[in-house]
Amino acid sequence: MGFRYLLxxxxxxxxxxxxxxxxxxxxxxxxxxxxxxxxxxxxxxxxRNLEAKYHMDEPLMQQYFRYLNDLxxxxxxxxxxxxxxxxxxxxGEALPVSMELGFYSLVWALVIGxxxxxxxxxxxxxxxxxxxxxxxxxGICLPTFVIGxxxxxxxxxxxxxxxxxxxxxWQDRILPSLTLGFAYAAYISRLTRxxxxxxxxxxxxxxxxxxxxxxxxxxxxxxxxxxILPVVSYLGPALAGIITGALVTESIFAIPGLGRFxxxxxxxxxxxxxxxxxxxxxxxxxxxxxxxxxxxxVLDPRVKYE
Amino acid sequence: MTRHNFSVKIQGIVFSLFLGCAALAAxxxxxxxxxxxxxxxLDPQVVTGVPEFHIVENLFEALVAKDPKTLAPIPGVAESxxxxxxxxxxxxxxxxxxxxxxxxxxxxxDFIYSWTRxxxxxxxxxxxxxxxxxKNGKAFNEGKIKDASQLxxxxxxxxxxxxxxxxxxxxxxSLLYHHSLYPVHKATVEKFGAKWTRPENFxxxxxxxxxxxxMNKVISVDKSPTYWDADKVKLKTVNFFPIDNHNTEEKxxxxxxxxxxxxxxxxxxxxWKKDKSGVFHSHPWLGSYFYWFNMTKxxxxxxxxxxxxxxxxxxxxxxxxxxxxxxxxxxxxxxxxTGGFKPKAVLPxxxxxxxxxxxxxxxxxxxxxxxxxxxxxxxxxxESHKKIAEAIQQxxxxxxxxxxxxxxxxxxxxxxxxxxxxxxxxxxxxxxxxNDPNTFLDLLVSDNPNNKGGYNNKAYDALxxxxxxxxxxxxxxxxxxxxxxxxxxxxxxxxxxxxxxxxLLATNVGGWDDNIEDIHPFKYVYLK
Numbered sequence: 001m002g003f004r005y006l007l008x009x010x011x012x013x014x015x016x017x018x019x020x021x022x023x024x025x026x027x028x029x030x031x032x033x034x035x036x037x038x039x040x041x042x043x044x045x046x047x048r049n050l051e052a053k054y055h056m057d058e059p060l061m062q063q064y065f066r067y068l069n070d071l072x073x074x075x076x077x078x079x080x081x082x083x084x085x086x087x088x089x090x091x092g093e094a095l096p097v098s099m100e101l102g103f104y105s106l107v108w109a110l111v112i113g114x115x116x117x118x119x120x121x122x123x124x125x126x127x128x129x130x131x132x133x134x135x136x137x138x139g140i141c142l143p144t145f146v147i148g149x150x151x152x153x154x155x156x157x158x159x160x161x162x163x164x165x166x167x168x169x170w171q172d173r174i175l176p177s178l179t180l181g182f183a184y185a186a187y188i189s190r191l192t193r194x195x196x197x198x199x200x201x202x203x204x205x206x207x208x209x210x211x212x213x214x215x216x217x218x219x220x221x222x223x224x225x226x227x228i229l230p231v232v233s234y235l236g237p238a239l240a241g242i243i244t245g246a247l248v249t250e251s252i253f254a255i256p257g258l259g260r261f262x263x264x265x266x267x268x269x270x271x272x273x274x275x276x277x278x279x280x281x282x283x284x285x286x287x288x289x290x291x292x293x294x295x296x297x298v299l300d301p302r303v304k305y306e
Numbered sequence: 307m308t309r310h311n312f313s314v315k316i317q318g319i320v321f322s323l324f325l326g327c328a329a330l331a332a333x334x335x336x337x338x339x340x341x342x343x344x345x346x347x348l349d350p351q352v353v354t355g356v357p358e359f360h361i362v363e364n365l366f367e368a369l370v371a372k373d374p375k376t377l378a379p380i381p382g383v384a385e386s387x388x389x390x391x392x393x394x395x396x397x398x399x400x401x402x403x404x405x406x407x408x409x410x411x412x413x414x415x416d417f418i419y420s421w422t423r424x425x426x427x428x429x430x431x432x433x434x435x436x437x438x439x440x441k442n443g444k445a446f447n448e449g450k451i452k453d454a455s456q457l458x459x460x461x462x463x464x465x466x467x468x469x470x471x472x473x474x475x476x477x478x479x480s481l482l483y484h485h486s487l488y489p490v491h492k493a494t495v496e497k498f499g500a501k502w503t504r505p506e507n508f509x510x511x512x513x514x515x516x517x518x519x520x521m522n523k524v525i526s527v528d529k530s531p532t533y534w535d536a537d538k539v540k541l542k543t544v545n546f547f548p549i550d551n552h553n554t555e556e557k558x559x560x561x562x563x564x565x566x567x568x569x570x571x572x573x574x575x576x577x578w579k580k581d582k583s584g585v586f587h588s589h590p591w592l593g594s595y596f597y598w599f600n601m602t603k604x605x606x607x608x609x610x611x612x613x614x615x616x617x618x619x620x621x622x623x624x625x626x627x628x629x630x631x632x633x634x635x636x637x638x639x640x641x642x643x644t645g646g647f648k649p650k651a652v653l654p655x656x657x658x659x660x661x662x663x664x665x666x667x668x669x670x671x672x673x674x675x676x677x678x679x680x681x682x683x684x685x686x687x688x689e690s691h692k693k694i695a696e697a698i699q700q701x702x703x704x705x706x707x708x709x710x711x712x713x714x715x716x717x718x719x720x721x722x723x724x725x726x727x728x729x730x731x732x733x734x735x736x737x738x739x740x741n742d743p744n745t746f747l748d749l750l751v752s753d754n755p756n757n758k759g760g761y762n763n764k765a766y767d768a769l770x771x772x773x774x775x776x777x778x779x780x781x782x783x784x785x786x787x788x789x790x791x792x793x794x795x796x797x798x799x800x801x802x803x804x805x806x807x808x809x810l811l812a813t814n815v816g817g818w819d820d821n822i823e824d825i826h827p828f829k830y831v832y833l834k
Binding site: 031032033034037038039040041042043045046048049050053078081082083084085090093094149152153156157160163164165166167250251252253254255256257260261267268269 | 427501553735
């Protein structure tokens, strides 16, 4: 891959990042209500002081430039709601949790998804195909807020094997990562199946078959690389989504991840946290997509970037 | 690994899991509380919410504490107190063995610092109003007086605090339990700024000390060895879990991961009510659920329309079939029992005065609801508020022929809409800040910033002002009754129900008393 291509992609990130900062900054500020509005109103004096504390008494443009300046110094500012925390600290605490949860979920998703997909592709239009694919339809249709509580009911309350919620021991990791991973596994299995079906009709597979290779060997040695390409392109956004968008899973299993901050900050009008988490999400998507593009070149010899 | 080995391992895991669960059930004096949301802070002068209160009431000790059974004022940091004849000067004798967690002694100056801090506009305390009862408190907060020494606070010596009030304030002792009036450690606050509430910096004076704070995960407090009455404290550790998902919380309770929940999910209410194990608790609470009438806009500027609506709501049906948590129909505005006040139940529980409502509406010029400008119920997005609004919508249509539309908004937008009076009927829940009728009735005073309906009645304002100065309890409650009567005449609000507190509490918990203020100091709680 061209080094220049990489550079170009990274250079492109700068103006897009700037645009995202600007749009979010003004959008959240134009939303009705502010970080200090509550159902118990305070006197105008107190409100003025609260606003002064967070520089909200300054003209909007000045606040914007102040934010940009802080951002350049990688300072995301103090949280409005969590008074004794900075946004950097909040992300510093919550991101590792989200990444850990995301990692396990992704492992589940890939292991279950790819093996189910390959299994189905091996004997298409038989029971081996129909059963995993039906389950995957279920996985796509059933939202996490159904799967999660159902798993808790079975594994925690009926069988008593695993804790209901929490994030301390390794046992705490199992149910949430399965819940979150299941939906992704479902997609991945269908994408894998599709990818493999397409690859299997290609000439080079027929050649391999003509050479007398076993079906399993063909699958692993020849078809795998091309077959999982659709999965790879799905992984970019999935990875970003899995890390920041696990709100429901986090809520069901009481996990201290980033997803909750992502949503709560918007409802709290916690301006700095909204900015911080959104920018992080943007960066994650950008980086994940870039990684996927690089992976494409490694996996598919036909793809070249100039 | 052989098959045998593997099964031994599995057994080991299952056994350790079992031990883990058993550890919670055994009286190891580690209490786990489901505590609603993540606290925004633990600074007594800054926090506003109920989850925060549950924690800080155990980390700090007030000047005057409360008996969890009777709610009567009992000695806290103050051993004793004297009230002057005019009820405007309180002299507190502080105990000499009250200590901060760093070993320093709690003195009268600590209270003066903390209360001045509460009133200092720079602190930005949303509860600064709790200090307005202190002489010059309001003027100082508004910047009309710059010199803090003019506040009615005086340290006669290290252990004698003299407080002068603006007016005789009969509920002043009860007010002292409010978190905004807890003492904070000056040197710590000044050294660490906003970060003083982190576990590594935290200094407090209560039965427990802050040990751990992991956001959205847990806040742990341990018994404080420096607390003067530490012998009474039986719990070793209390863990506060910020679980906002009621379903998760309920499941954790069933798996014995929690000893008490914040609230069971509404759809499970019937199930738990029928449960015979004794874990379901429901008791009256000092809270009023009502709708504001926007009196600045047509048609709610018309008293007849407001009254007609107030008489056409079947409150009994709402609490029986909609809220289902044992709530009480809102036949009055102030919850009965607030500070010993028993307001008359004026509004009907059911539709017994429906004809009167119909006549009133006709008299207002809208017979059968004809010609009435559109009415909209504003509420913040939530399944339970929606159900109540739907019930009222249907009742008004059926009973008075009034067409009502529902309008839900996200929390902050709803607050904004309410504040800018851009609504006709707007939902509000109000929980008492202290156990006195004033906490509710003051809400409708014309210049109260929380008076969102625009009620402006000089006679009403005068009654509340007079009650603030009255020293005779009976006369004072009489004044409050007159204020209630005025509300039931003018209808600035539409009372719907009186709150109950509903939660699940493990049966092995002792020292926990259900009370109207929902106060359960962990100083007295233990595991059996």
